[in-house]
Amino acid sequence: MISKTSAAMSVKRQFHITFGHTKDHSIDYLTGILLDSRLTTVQSIEKLTVSQLDWQYAPGWNTIGALLSHMEAIEHFFRIEFVLGRKLTTEENGHWTPALDMGEHLPKLITGKSVDQYMHELTASRQMLVDAVRHLSFEEFTRKIEGYYDEQTGCNLAWALYHMMEDEIYHRGQISMIRKLYAAHHGSGEG
Template sequence: MEKRRFIIEFGKTQDHSIDYLLGILEDARITTLQAIANIPTAEIDWQFQEGWNTIGALLAHITAIEHYFRIEFVEGRKLTDEENNQWLPGMEMGPYLPQLIKKQPTDAYIIELKESRRMLMEALQKITFTNFVKRIEDYDPVTGCNLAWALYHMVEDEIYHRGQISIIRKLYKSHHSNPNFKVVDF
């Protein structure tokens, strides 16, 4: 398992602001991988209630969103029909939730997370500071956004979902260790 470094290295790219974001991306992913290490498949696919996200669905979402952000914001192109079919279930979740329950081991999700991050980092090696700060017509009709914000938002989303994974793990453990556990209707 990769270890957090607790340091962000500068000088990897031509611009320190890009180095800073790359360090944040790396640390966020390592922390996610540490949080899911050795989770049994039964826990990956467990739902607190019907329609609730599973850990596996959230991991599929993190992976799909990363591919989407790489393609749309870093590469600057639209998803192909094939890419859209591949990543839409993970991006949207909701009605696609049943097909995101795959009965695959944690290691399969780890491989997908590592591959999506490798592809993103490779694509980011080609950007310049101008690409990083250039206005993109997205998110806000008045201000738009830029690649720096889009990637920050992607990391923010991963961290948010890692919190959900933590809650699901606690609910799973409570449910499976307490025979009197009752699901409360929210």
Template sequence: MEFKIKDLEGYTPQIGRLVHMMNYARTTTLQAVKGLTIEQLDYLYADNANSIGALLTHMAAVEFCFQIETFDEREPTDAEVQEWGAGLDLGEKGRHEIKGKPLDYYIDKLDKVRNRTLTEFKRRNDDWLYVERKWASYPSNNYFIWFHTFEDEINHRGQIRIQRKMLPNF
């Protein structure tokens, strides 16, 4: 194993470096959830908490929505909102809808979304990263949006690590 941010074959230089960072964040997320059971993935340490399963769904949902915004340049369809809404909203909706699934279910969602991201990144060049767009009503660019994708994952991975320490013995 090595810890280097560098060019990555198949990608332009800046996109390849971004992919390295996203891959590292994902590796550490998967390490944080390794071996968790359905009960552990569904556990709520407080009435207003989000489960680990919900946080994993949120990671996939955020990336999916950024794909739509930056690759497809459109808003999500009603069907996509239905599929991903609980993962984006979390809270009560997430507590109600995101439960009862094994770890492989969440990993599969994360993998499917990431595979599209990687395929789309190969079709783009570094200039695309600097394309300006509005994000949350603020000036932004694709680079920041994709940085935020894994920055958000890192934030929630920290929550997962804390929650894992709080798990009761099932």
């Protein structure tokens, strides 16, 4: 269980997934992947400065901080909509929409927050998702979700959560690229 930012920073990757935490091994497998993918993300950003987090290569480009906010927002959205099975409240929608949509909202996502704040938020959101997922039955995990991708007649929760993690890993690649651009732009080898 990862519950504090300092704990997340001191935890090393285990390189194996443990089973027996839930009645269903598929849930254990998913939670192992969820925890490891977030730990890898947190480890990849733990030494970034506010300048690196908020830097834009060019106007309209994503920042590392905006991408981290997006990861957190997507996670809350998937937990609420797909795992808990309810729509976002008006308040939740107002809070998460800028980070979900980015684009025109990007200026609102350049916040001056420290890496510790981002790591705390990312660690907390992942723990909330893991806690929710650990209570799923196999039937809930494999249930069909209508309307997610209409051309393919929906998806199941297992795929939706895979897709959420796929999105995080894709954005972690973007973060790596932005770090390299930042280092090149600022004449340092620290990317």
